[in-house]
């Protein structure tokens with residue numbers, strides 16, 4: 001395989017938008033038929049709603065079909081153990097399952113047939129290729145392998161021809177030793193861990209740019225990766241290019257990922273049908289507007305997901321990308337619907353705060369949001385950030401600057417507290433940065 005070609009699957013990746021729509025419609029019609037005929041759940045659900053796959057004549061017709069969410073999936077799994085009646089193949093055809101832990105402690109399993117798994121890996125290879133990974137790379141996969149959907153993504157890099165180091169989640173000193181010993185050129189981790197690892201190594205005297213050979217960092221699992229300021233900080237620290245990926249345990253590893261242009265994440269449009277909907281009205285939002293991401297699988301035969309409400313707030317564009325790929329791009333994951341704070345009627349996401357904290361180089365980029373309700377029952381937001389300097393002389397000016405920037409971007413006023421460096425807890429894998437002290441959160 002030559003290493004200089006630009007695309008993994010050129011004809012598919014560069015087809016016109018009309019061709020994308022025709023392909024998706026064909027896949028959708030077949031997939032809905034499969035779900036209706038093979039899954040007891042979908043048969044019942046479609047019949048009860050009065051919809052039938054044969055009614056689907058355009059992509060918009062998906063909107064006649066009912067939503068599903070995590071709760072439905074979990075309930076069906078409990079009712080029909082172990083995988084639930086959304087499953088649409090006999091168990092003998094299932095060869096792999098991933099499972100998400102979830103906050104309730106009941107993991108939901110995502111089954112794959114051999115064909116599902118191979119199609120997924122081909123997509124991972126295509127996605128890695130678009131981010132510049134090549135067969136001469138040494139790729140260190142430091143994601144969790146235990147039932148986690150991110151684990152097998154390494155096989156996509158292997159399919160592409162890269163030398164793959166299956167590191168998993170090992171302690172940071174061990175990981176740095178592995179990266180150094182094998183002179184890895186690429187790594188995949190979460191954005192907060194990429195930062196933590198870089199900071200830790202630097203403190204221990206490692207010169208990330210001279211002692212190591214990392215050129216590409218793939219990140220996923222947190223909104224941080226889609227915030228340019230966060231990526232730029234990690235890039236500055238490592239002297240490497242950062243690519244954001246988006247995956248879901250209930251579908252597959254990378255549903256979308258960045259090409260080398262790094263302006264938005266290209267969707268795997270031949271695998272998933274994307275809707276971005278106003279969470280209240282359920283009407284599609286326009287390009288560039290924020291809405292809830294709702295996904296429908298187009299190929300995954302073991303367990304089709306039809307109109308799965310992800311709870312993730314995203315925005316998208318169909319504008320052509322300079323890389324030549326024509327698939328729709330997700331412009332950003334702004335956070336979870338559950339993470340959205342409503343302060344005095346205004347929506348604000350932790351990612352808005354993160355972008356500001358990372359842009360100001362007098363700040364370390366760490367932050368915490370504290371929401372309280374005062375005596376007059378009004379919401380009060382306090383944002384804690386850290387200065388880089390140990391000298392508190394400029395604190396008032398830093399706080400004023402942050403506060404003005406926040407007001408400009410979000411319309412929300414907040415009390416800003418400047419803390420000395422290394423005060424806030426360092427996040428390792430999944431960062432938790434909101435403390436909501438209000439009694440009734442979403443009532």
Ligand SMILES: [Zn+2]
Pocket residue numbers: 259260261266321322323324325
């Ligand atoms: Zn692109």
